[in-house]
Amino acid sequence: MNDVNDTPRRRSDATRDAILTAARERFAADGYERATIRAIAKDAQIDPSMVMRYYGNKEGLFAAAVSVDLGLPEPASLPRDDIGRALVARFLDLWEENEVLTALLRVGATNQAGAERMQGIFREQVMPVAVRVCPDPEQAPARAALAATQLLGLALTRYVLRLPPTVALAREEILAWLAPTIQRYLTAPSP
Amino acid sequence: MNDVNDTPRRRSDATRDAILTAARERFAADGYERATIRAIAKDAQIDPSMVMRYYGNKEGLFAAAVSVDLGLPEPASLPRDDIGRALVARFLDLWEENEVLTALLRVGATNQAGAERMQGIFREQVMPVAVRVCPDPEQAPARAALAATQLLGLALTRYVLRLPPTVALAREEILAWLAPTIQRYLTAPSP
DNA sequence: ATCCTAGGCCAACGCATGTTGGCCAACAAG
DNA sequence: CTTGTTGGCCAACATGCGTTGGCCTAGGAT
Numbered sequence A, B: 001m002n003d004v005n006d007t008p009r010r011r012s013d014a015t016r017d018a019i020l021t022a023a024r025e026r027f028a029a030d031g032y033e034r035a036t037i038r039a040i041a042k043d044a045q046i047d048p049s050m051v052m053r054y055y056g057n058k059e060g061l062f063a064a065a066v067s068v069d070l071g072l073p074e075p076a077s078l079p080r081d082d083i084g085r086a087l088v089a090r091f092l093d094l095w096e097e098n099e100v101l102t103a104l105l106r107v108g109a110t111n112q113a114g115a116e117r118m119q120g121i122f123r124e125q126v127m128p129v130a131v132r133v134c135p136d137p138e139q140a141p142a143r144a145a146l147a148a149t150q151l152l153g154l155a156l157t158r159y160v161l162r163l164p165p166t167v168a169l170a171r172e173e174i175l176a177w178l179a180p181t182i183q184r185y186l187t188a189p190s191p
Numbered sequence C: 001a002t003c004c005t006a007g008g009c010c011a012a013c014g015c016a017t018g019t020t021g022g023c024c025a026a027c028a029a030g
Numbered sequence D: 001c002t003t004g005t006t007g008g009c010c011a012a013c014a015t016g017c018g019t020t021g022g023c024c025t026a027g028g029a030t
Helices: A014-033 A037-044 A047-054 A058-065 A080-097 A100-108 A112-133 A137-160 A171-187 B011-032 B037-043 B048-055 B056-063 B080-097 B100-108 B112-133 B137-159 B170-186
Strands: none
Touching: A014 A037, A014 A058, A014 A100, A014 A171, A014 B011, A014 B112, A037 A047, A037 B170, A058 A080, A058 A100, A058 A112, A080 A100, A080 A112, A080 A137, A080 A171, A100 A112, A100 A137, A112 A137, A112 A171, A137 A171, A137 B056, A137 B170, A171 B137, A171 B170, B011 B037, B011 B048, B011 B056, B011 B100, B037 B048, B037 B056, B048 B056, B056 B100, B056 B112, B080 B100, B080 B112, B080 B137, B100 B112, B100 B137, B112 B137, B112 B170, B137 B170
Protein backbone atom coordinates (compact mmCIF):
# COMPACT_ATOMS: atom_id res chain seq x y z
CA MET A 1 0.00 0.00 0.00
CA ASN A 2 1.74 3.15 1.19
CA ASP A 3 5.32 2.05 1.25
CA VAL A 4 6.39 5.68 1.03
CA ASN A 5 7.52 6.68 4.47
CA ASP A 6 6.96 10.40 4.20
CA THR A 7 3.41 11.77 4.24
CA PRO A 8 1.92 10.74 0.91
CA ARG A 9 0.68 13.98 -0.62
CA ARG A 10 -2.86 13.45 -1.80
CA ARG A 11 -4.31 15.59 -4.52
CA SER A 12 -7.21 16.40 -2.18
CA ASP A 13 -5.12 17.83 0.63
CA ALA A 14 -6.13 21.39 -0.18
CA THR A 15 -9.79 20.46 0.17
CA ARG A 16 -9.15 18.57 3.37
CA ASP A 17 -7.44 21.57 4.89
CA ALA A 18 -10.21 23.90 3.76
CA ILE A 19 -12.72 21.66 5.51
CA LEU A 20 -10.73 21.60 8.75
CA THR A 21 -10.27 25.36 8.75
CA ALA A 22 -13.96 25.98 8.16
CA ALA A 23 -14.84 23.41 10.80
CA ARG A 24 -12.67 25.10 13.41
CA GLU A 25 -14.29 28.44 12.71
CA ARG A 26 -17.81 27.08 12.91
CA PHE A 27 -17.22 25.00 16.02
CA ALA A 28 -15.61 28.00 17.69
CA ALA A 29 -18.44 30.32 16.74
CA ASP A 30 -21.45 28.06 17.19
CA GLY A 31 -20.56 25.05 19.33
CA TYR A 32 -21.05 21.45 18.30
CA GLU A 33 -24.76 21.18 17.53
CA ARG A 34 -25.23 24.40 15.64
CA ALA A 35 -22.10 23.99 13.57
CA THR A 36 -23.75 22.03 10.78
CA ILE A 37 -21.85 19.98 8.26
CA ARG A 38 -23.74 21.77 5.52
CA ALA A 39 -22.58 25.16 6.75
CA ILE A 40 -18.99 23.97 7.12
CA ALA A 41 -19.08 22.53 3.61
CA LYS A 42 -20.45 25.77 2.22
CA ASP A 43 -17.65 27.73 3.91
CA ALA A 44 -15.12 25.36 2.39
CA GLN A 45 -16.91 25.60 -0.94
CA ILE A 46 -17.38 21.88 -1.38
CA ASP A 47 -20.22 19.40 -1.12
CA PRO A 48 -21.34 18.17 2.31
CA SER A 49 -20.82 14.60 1.24
CA MET A 50 -17.09 15.23 0.92
CA VAL A 51 -16.91 15.88 4.64
CA MET A 52 -18.31 12.44 5.25
CA ARG A 53 -15.97 10.84 2.76
CA TYR A 54 -12.86 12.30 4.37
CA TYR A 55 -13.80 12.26 8.04
CA GLY A 56 -16.44 9.56 8.37
CA ASN A 57 -18.98 11.46 10.42
CA LYS A 58 -19.43 14.65 12.37
CA GLU A 59 -17.66 13.33 15.43
CA GLY A 60 -14.68 12.30 13.31
CA LEU A 61 -14.58 15.76 11.78
CA PHE A 62 -14.50 17.36 15.21
CA ALA A 63 -11.75 15.03 16.37
CA ALA A 64 -9.67 15.87 13.30
CA ALA A 65 -10.33 19.61 13.52
CA VAL A 66 -9.37 20.07 17.14
CA SER A 67 -5.89 18.91 18.01
CA VAL A 68 -4.09 21.00 20.56
CA ASP A 69 -0.47 21.33 21.53
CA LEU A 70 -0.33 23.83 24.37
CA GLY A 71 3.44 24.15 24.07
CA LEU A 72 3.79 25.02 27.73
CA PRO A 73 7.16 26.34 28.85
CA GLU A 74 9.59 23.97 30.48
CA PRO A 75 9.67 24.93 34.20
CA ALA A 76 13.39 24.21 34.47
CA SER A 77 14.14 26.78 31.80
CA LEU A 78 13.18 29.85 33.86
CA PRO A 79 13.39 31.29 37.37
CA ARG A 80 10.96 29.62 39.71
CA ASP A 81 9.29 32.92 40.60
CA ASP A 82 8.45 33.68 36.98
CA ILE A 83 6.49 30.52 36.22
CA GLY A 84 3.13 32.12 37.00
CA ARG A 85 3.64 35.03 34.63
CA ALA A 86 5.07 32.78 31.93
CA LEU A 87 2.05 30.49 32.05
CA VAL A 88 -0.48 33.31 31.91
CA ALA A 89 1.38 34.88 29.00
CA ARG A 90 1.49 31.58 27.15
CA PHE A 91 -2.24 31.04 27.64
CA LEU A 92 -3.13 34.50 26.37
CA ASP A 93 -1.05 33.89 23.24
CA LEU A 94 -2.63 30.48 22.74
CA TRP A 95 -6.18 31.77 22.85
CA GLU A 96 -5.49 34.60 20.50
CA GLU A 97 -3.38 32.89 17.89
CA ASN A 98 -6.13 30.61 16.63
CA GLU A 99 -9.67 29.47 17.31
CA VAL A 100 -9.00 25.88 18.26
CA LEU A 101 -9.21 26.48 21.99
CA THR A 102 -12.38 28.52 21.72
CA ALA A 103 -13.93 25.72 19.69
CA LEU A 104 -12.81 23.17 22.23
CA LEU A 105 -14.21 25.10 25.17
CA ARG A 106 -17.53 25.86 23.48
CA VAL A 107 -17.97 22.23 22.53
CA GLY A 108 -16.71 20.95 25.87
CA ALA A 109 -19.40 22.91 27.65
CA THR A 110 -22.20 21.03 25.89
CA ASN A 111 -20.72 17.85 24.54
CA GLN A 112 -19.50 14.89 26.52
CA ALA A 113 -16.81 13.99 24.00
CA GLY A 114 -15.58 17.58 24.04
CA ALA A 115 -15.36 17.63 27.81
CA GLU A 116 -13.40 14.40 27.79
CA ARG A 117 -10.96 15.79 25.29
CA MET A 118 -10.31 18.74 27.58
CA GLN A 119 -9.71 16.34 30.43
CA GLY A 120 -7.17 14.56 28.24
CA ILE A 121 -5.31 17.76 27.49
CA PHE A 122 -5.25 18.63 31.16
CA ARG A 123 -3.95 15.22 32.10
CA GLU A 124 -1.28 14.95 29.44
CA GLN A 125 -0.08 18.50 28.98
CA VAL A 126 -0.89 20.50 32.10
CA MET A 127 -0.28 17.94 34.82
CA PRO A 128 3.32 17.12 33.82
CA VAL A 129 4.27 20.78 34.15
CA ALA A 130 2.54 21.00 37.51
CA VAL A 131 4.33 17.93 38.79
CA ARG A 132 7.68 19.47 37.94
CA VAL A 133 6.91 22.82 39.54
CA CYS A 134 5.02 21.92 42.68
CA PRO A 135 6.89 21.66 45.96
CA ASP A 136 5.11 18.42 46.87
CA PRO A 137 4.30 16.38 43.72
CA GLU A 138 1.46 14.72 45.58
CA GLN A 139 -0.32 18.06 45.60
CA ALA A 140 0.21 18.58 41.90
CA PRO A 141 -3.30 17.56 40.76
CA ALA A 142 -5.04 19.92 43.17
CA ARG A 143 -2.70 22.80 42.38
CA ALA A 144 -2.95 22.27 38.65
CA ALA A 145 -6.73 22.14 39.02
CA LEU A 146 -6.75 25.48 40.82
CA ALA A 147 -4.63 27.06 38.11
CA ALA A 148 -6.99 25.63 35.52
CA THR A 149 -10.01 27.22 37.19
CA GLN A 150 -8.41 30.65 36.94
CA LEU A 151 -7.09 30.30 33.41
CA LEU A 152 -10.16 28.65 31.94
CA GLY A 153 -12.34 31.17 33.75
CA LEU A 154 -10.47 33.95 32.03
CA ALA A 155 -10.91 32.24 28.67
CA LEU A 156 -14.59 31.62 29.32
CA THR A 157 -15.51 35.16 30.24
CA ARG A 158 -13.21 36.82 27.70
CA TYR A 159 -13.45 34.63 24.60
CA VAL A 160 -16.72 32.74 24.96
CA LEU A 161 -19.17 34.77 27.01
CA ARG A 162 -17.41 38.00 26.07
CA LEU A 163 -18.31 39.74 29.29
CA PRO A 164 -17.57 43.37 28.36
CA PRO A 165 -15.45 44.35 31.40
CA THR A 166 -13.32 41.25 30.87
CA VAL A 167 -12.89 41.93 27.18
CA ALA A 168 -11.87 45.47 28.07
CA LEU A 169 -8.94 44.34 30.20
CA ALA A 170 -5.55 45.04 28.67
CA ARG A 171 -3.06 42.24 28.29
CA GLU A 172 -0.74 43.85 30.81
CA GLU A 173 -3.54 44.21 33.38
CA ILE A 174 -4.39 40.54 33.07
CA LEU A 175 -0.77 39.54 33.43
CA ALA A 176 -0.26 41.74 36.47
CA TRP A 177 -3.35 40.48 38.29
CA LEU A 178 -3.36 36.81 37.33
CA ALA A 179 0.34 35.95 37.40
CA PRO A 180 0.55 36.15 41.22
CA THR A 181 -2.57 34.01 41.50
CA ILE A 182 -1.18 31.24 39.33
CA GLN A 183 2.20 31.53 41.02
CA ARG A 184 0.56 31.13 44.41
CA TYR A 185 -1.62 28.18 43.37
CA LEU A 186 1.41 26.33 42.04
CA THR A 187 4.20 27.17 44.46
CA ALA A 188 2.93 28.75 47.69
CA PRO A 189 2.66 26.59 50.82
CA SER A 190 -0.78 25.12 51.44
CA PRO A 191 -3.01 27.54 53.34
CA MET B 1 -59.35 41.06 33.67
CA ASN B 2 -57.44 39.98 36.74
CA ASP B 3 -58.72 42.39 39.34
CA VAL B 4 -57.47 40.07 42.04
CA ASN B 5 -54.29 41.55 43.38
CA ASP B 6 -52.67 38.42 44.71
CA THR B 7 -51.31 35.83 42.26
CA PRO B 8 -54.37 34.22 40.73
CA ARG B 9 -53.90 30.50 41.38
CA ARG B 10 -54.44 28.64 38.16
CA ARG B 11 -55.45 25.03 38.17
CA SER B 12 -52.51 24.28 35.87
CA ASP B 13 -49.81 25.61 38.17
CA ALA B 14 -48.64 22.15 39.09
CA THR B 15 -48.09 21.33 35.44
CA ARG B 16 -46.36 24.63 34.79
CA ASP B 17 -43.95 23.98 37.64
CA ALA B 18 -43.29 20.46 36.47
CA ILE B 19 -42.37 21.82 33.05
CA LEU B 20 -40.00 24.41 34.50
CA THR B 21 -38.32 21.87 36.75
CA ALA B 22 -37.82 19.44 33.90
CA ALA B 23 -36.60 22.26 31.67
CA ARG B 24 -33.98 23.34 34.20
CA GLU B 25 -32.69 19.80 34.49
CA ARG B 26 -32.49 19.29 30.76
CA PHE B 27 -30.91 22.65 30.01
CA ALA B 28 -28.36 22.04 32.75
CA ALA B 29 -27.54 18.56 31.52
CA ASP B 30 -27.62 19.08 27.75
CA GLY B 31 -27.40 22.76 26.87
CA TYR B 32 -29.87 24.64 24.75
CA GLU B 33 -29.95 22.73 21.47
CA ARG B 34 -29.94 19.20 22.81
CA ALA B 35 -32.53 19.91 25.48
CA THR B 36 -35.53 19.18 23.28
CA ILE B 37 -39.05 20.27 24.10
CA ARG B 38 -40.17 16.72 23.53
CA ALA B 39 -37.75 15.38 26.12
CA ILE B 40 -38.70 18.07 28.62
CA ALA B 41 -42.37 17.30 28.11
CA LYS B 42 -41.75 13.61 28.61
CA ASP B 43 -39.93 14.31 31.88
CA ALA B 44 -42.86 16.43 33.03
CA GLN B 45 -45.25 13.73 31.85
CA ILE B 46 -47.32 15.99 29.63
CA ASP B 47 -47.70 16.63 25.92
CA PRO B 48 -45.11 18.77 24.10
CA SER B 49 -47.83 21.08 22.89
CA MET B 50 -48.54 22.16 26.47
CA VAL B 51 -45.09 23.67 26.65
CA MET B 52 -45.91 25.86 23.70
CA ARG B 53 -49.27 26.82 25.15
CA TYR B 54 -47.78 27.99 28.42
CA TYR B 55 -44.46 29.46 27.31
CA GLY B 56 -44.96 30.40 23.67
CA ASN B 57 -41.81 28.88 22.25
CA LYS B 58 -38.52 27.34 23.28
CA GLU B 59 -36.87 30.68 23.91
CA GLY B 60 -39.74 31.71 26.16
CA LEU B 61 -39.43 28.47 28.06
CA PHE B 62 -35.75 29.07 28.64
CA ALA B 63 -36.38 32.61 29.80
CA ALA B 64 -39.00 31.39 32.25
CA ALA B 65 -36.90 28.48 33.48
CA VAL B 66 -33.76 30.41 34.38
CA SER B 67 -34.33 33.37 36.63
CA VAL B 68 -31.50 33.95 39.01
CA ASP B 69 -31.23 35.87 42.23
CA LEU B 70 -27.66 35.51 43.43
CA GLY B 71 -28.53 36.89 46.85
CA LEU B 72 -25.03 38.23 47.34
CA PRO B 73 -24.12 39.37 50.84
CA GLU B 74 -24.28 43.07 51.64
CA PRO B 75 -20.65 44.26 51.96
CA ALA B 76 -21.51 46.65 54.78
CA SER B 77 -22.77 43.77 56.90
CA LEU B 78 -19.40 42.10 57.46
CA PRO B 79 -15.74 42.89 58.12
CA ARG B 80 -14.00 44.17 55.02
CA ASP B 81 -11.36 41.45 55.16
CA ASP B 82 -13.98 38.69 55.07
CA ILE B 83 -15.69 39.71 51.85
CA GLY B 84 -13.60 37.36 49.71
CA ARG B 85 -14.40 34.30 51.75
CA ALA B 86 -18.06 35.25 52.04
CA LEU B 87 -18.41 35.58 48.29
CA VAL B 88 -16.72 32.28 47.52
CA ALA B 89 -18.88 30.53 50.10
CA ARG B 90 -22.03 32.07 48.66
CA PHE B 91 -21.11 30.98 45.15
CA LEU B 92 -20.44 27.41 46.20
CA ASP B 93 -23.83 27.27 47.89
CA LEU B 94 -25.53 28.76 44.86
CA TRP B 95 -24.10 26.25 42.43
CA GLU B 96 -24.95 23.32 44.60
CA GLU B 97 -28.43 24.23 45.75
CA ASN B 98 -30.00 23.97 42.31
CA GLU B 99 -29.23 23.53 38.65
CA VAL B 100 -30.22 26.96 37.38
CA LEU B 101 -26.69 28.29 37.22
CA THR B 102 -25.34 25.20 35.54
CA ALA B 103 -28.08 25.50 32.94
CA LEU B 104 -27.31 29.16 32.45
CA LEU B 105 -23.59 28.57 32.00
CA ARG B 106 -24.03 25.64 29.62
CA VAL B 107 -26.46 27.61 27.50
CA GLY B 108 -24.42 30.80 27.71
CA ALA B 109 -21.44 29.01 26.23
CA THR B 110 -23.28 28.21 23.00
CA ASN B 111 -26.22 30.55 22.80
CA GLN B 112 -26.12 34.28 22.23
CA ALA B 113 -29.25 34.92 24.30
CA GLY B 114 -27.81 32.87 27.14
CA ALA B 115 -24.55 34.83 27.09
CA GLU B 116 -26.47 38.10 27.19
CA ARG B 117 -28.48 36.95 30.15
CA MET B 118 -25.25 36.24 32.03
CA GLN B 119 -24.02 39.70 31.16
CA GLY B 120 -27.24 41.08 32.60
CA ILE B 121 -26.79 39.22 35.87
CA PHE B 122 -23.22 40.44 36.10
CA ARG B 123 -24.25 44.02 35.46
CA GLU B 124 -27.23 44.10 37.81
CA GLN B 125 -26.20 41.83 40.65
CA VAL B 126 -22.41 41.56 40.74
CA MET B 127 -21.39 45.08 39.80
CA PRO B 128 -23.35 46.84 42.58
CA VAL B 129 -21.55 44.78 45.20
CA ALA B 130 -18.19 45.50 43.60
CA VAL B 131 -18.87 49.22 43.52
CA ARG B 132 -19.57 49.21 47.22
CA VAL B 133 -16.49 47.20 48.15
CA CYS B 134 -13.81 48.56 45.84
CA PRO B 135 -11.46 51.24 47.10
CA ASP B 136 -11.84 53.26 43.87
CA PRO B 137 -15.33 52.79 42.38
CA GLU B 138 -13.94 53.61 38.96
CA GLN B 139 -12.00 50.35 39.10
CA ALA B 140 -15.06 48.36 40.07
CA PRO B 141 -15.80 46.92 36.60
CA ALA B 142 -12.28 45.60 36.12
CA ARG B 143 -12.10 44.18 39.63
CA ALA B 144 -15.52 42.57 39.40
CA ALA B 145 -14.51 41.11 36.04
CA LEU B 146 -11.39 39.57 37.59
CA ALA B 147 -13.42 38.03 40.38
CA ALA B 148 -15.85 36.69 37.80
CA THR B 149 -13.06 34.97 35.88
CA GLN B 150 -12.01 33.08 38.98
CA LEU B 151 -15.48 32.16 40.19
CA LEU B 152 -16.91 31.22 36.81
CA GLY B 153 -13.76 29.27 36.07
CA LEU B 154 -14.32 27.25 39.19
CA ALA B 155 -17.92 26.61 38.19
CA LEU B 156 -16.92 25.69 34.66
CA THR B 157 -14.29 23.13 35.59
CA ARG B 158 -16.17 21.72 38.56
CA TYR B 159 -19.82 21.65 37.48
CA VAL B 160 -19.73 21.70 33.68
CA LEU B 161 -16.51 20.09 32.45
CA ARG B 162 -16.21 18.07 35.65
CA LEU B 163 -12.43 18.00 35.52
CA PRO B 164 -11.71 15.23 38.03
CA PRO B 165 -9.05 17.02 40.13
CA THR B 166 -11.36 20.00 40.47
CA VAL B 167 -14.32 17.85 41.44
CA ALA B 168 -12.11 16.19 44.03
CA LEU B 169 -11.38 19.45 45.84
CA ALA B 170 -13.08 19.72 49.22
CA ARG B 171 -15.20 22.74 50.00
CA GLU B 172 -12.73 23.89 52.62
CA GLU B 173 -9.80 23.63 50.23
CA ILE B 174 -11.60 25.75 47.67
CA LEU B 175 -12.46 28.34 50.28
CA ALA B 176 -8.92 28.48 51.60
CA TRP B 177 -7.32 28.89 48.18
CA LEU B 178 -9.87 31.10 46.41
CA ALA B 179 -10.93 33.47 49.17
CA PRO B 180 -7.58 35.32 49.19
CA THR B 181 -7.70 35.58 45.41
CA ILE B 182 -11.14 37.18 45.37
CA GLN B 183 -10.22 39.38 48.32
CA ARG B 184 -7.16 40.61 46.47
CA TYR B 185 -8.98 41.23 43.20
CA LEU B 186 -11.59 43.33 44.97
CA THR B 187 -9.67 45.20 47.63
CA ALA B 188 -5.89 45.07 47.11
CA PRO B 189 -4.14 48.09 45.57
CA SER B 190 -3.61 47.89 41.84
CA PRO B 191 -0.40 46.04 41.01
C1' DA C 1 -78.81 21.31 35.05
C1' DT C 2 -76.41 23.99 31.81
C1' DC C 3 -73.09 26.61 29.90
C1' DC C 4 -68.34 28.01 29.21
C1' DT C 5 -63.75 28.01 29.93
C1' DA C 6 -59.37 25.97 30.69
C1' DG C 7 -56.37 21.80 30.77
C1' DG C 8 -54.94 18.27 28.08
C1' DC C 9 -53.87 15.03 24.10
C1' DC C 10 -53.36 13.63 19.21
C1' DA C 11 -51.94 14.01 14.68
C1' DA C 12 -49.76 16.42 11.57
C1' DC C 13 -46.93 20.03 9.11
C1' DG C 14 -42.65 22.01 7.36
C1' DC C 15 -38.04 22.09 7.87
C1' DA C 16 -33.16 21.15 8.76
C1' DT C 17 -30.11 17.76 9.96
C1' DG C 18 -26.62 13.75 9.40
C1' DT C 19 -25.80 10.46 6.26
C1' DT C 20 -25.83 7.39 1.92
C1' DG C 21 -25.23 5.74 -2.82
C1' DG C 22 -24.88 6.51 -7.47
C1' DC C 23 -23.05 9.12 -11.23
C1' DC C 24 -19.62 11.98 -13.77
C1' DA C 25 -15.12 14.11 -14.95
C1' DA C 26 -10.29 14.43 -14.42
C1' DC C 27 -6.10 12.57 -13.62
C1' DA C 28 -2.36 8.71 -13.58
C1' DA C 29 -0.48 4.28 -14.98
C1' DG C 30 -0.01 0.70 -18.52
C1' DC D 1 -5.30 5.09 -26.14
C1' DT D 2 -7.22 2.50 -22.59
C1' DT D 3 -8.16 1.60 -17.92
C1' DG D 4 -8.50 2.10 -13.10
C1' DT D 5 -8.63 5.29 -9.40
C1' DT D 6 -9.47 9.43 -7.21
C1' DG D 7 -11.99 13.91 -6.31
C1' DG D 8 -16.24 15.80 -6.60
C1' DC D 9 -21.34 16.69 -7.06
C1' DC D 10 -26.33 15.60 -7.02
C1' DA D 11 -30.37 13.75 -5.25
C1' DA D 12 -32.41 11.50 -1.88
C1' DC D 13 -33.21 9.03 2.52
C1' DA D 14 -34.74 8.70 7.38
C1' DT D 15 -35.05 11.10 11.50
C1' DG D 16 -35.91 14.42 14.84
C1' DC D 17 -36.91 18.99 15.62
C1' DG D 18 -40.12 23.22 16.86
C1' DT D 19 -44.53 24.31 16.17
C1' DT D 20 -49.73 24.35 14.97
C1' DG D 21 -54.72 23.42 15.09
C1' DG D 22 -58.43 20.69 16.20
C1' DC D 23 -60.85 17.84 19.35
C1' DC D 24 -62.16 15.92 23.78
C1' DT D 25 -63.07 16.21 28.74
C1' DA D 26 -63.57 17.89 33.21
C1' DG D 27 -64.42 21.88 36.47
C1' DG D 28 -66.50 26.01 38.06
C1' DA D 29 -69.97 29.50 37.63
C1' DT D 30 -74.62 30.66 36.99
